[in-house]
Amino acid sequence: MDIVKSRISFLAPEYHPLPTADSSRRFVSSSALLSQIITSKLEDGNMKAAVRILNSDEKPSAPSEQTWSRLKEKHPAASKPLDGLPCPTQFASISVSELDVRRAALYFPAGSAGGPDGLRPQHLRDLLLSSESGPELLSALTA
Numbered sequence: 128m129d130i131v132k133s134r135i136s137f138l139a140p141e142y143h144p145l146p147t148a149d150s151s152r153r154f155v156s157s158s159a160l161l162s163q164i165i166t167s168k169l170e171d172g173n174m175k176a177a178v179r180i181l182n183s184d185e186k187p188s189a190p191s192e193q194t195w196s197r198l199k200e201k202h203p204a205a206s207k208p209l210d211g212l213p214c215p216t217q218f219a220s221i222s223v224s225e226l227d228v229r230r231a232a233l234y235f236p237a238g239s240a241g242g243p244d245g246l247r248p249q250h251l252r253d254l255l256l257s258s259e260s261g262p263e264l265l266s267a268l269t270a
Contacts (some may be wrong), residue, residue: 160187172249179256228269229255 168177187195235248255261
């Protein structure tokens, strides 16, 4: 959690001040950071991303107000309020087979990111391919 807080510290400096040169925090060199990122991709089984990062000349942007402004320019706020979305009960639901669910769950590429709970597509893949839990999980997911 500290890593996440340090990466977003420029968003709310009153709660998470940016480290200064005189602070006791240890700064990681860019080559060490690159090594950590590549190692993470390899651990996720995402060889393609690891090779792409290794061969790239690009580097992560430093957290700053300027970076934040540029990101907001590229990703502006929603143009309409979300209050007017239609009620989901107005529409008929779709029906899918276990085969459809299985194909969809196994379709994710290696290293796909997980959700807020940390569950990654690779976790689902491993469970679905398990002879012990796979059939029951597939039925539950389809239901």
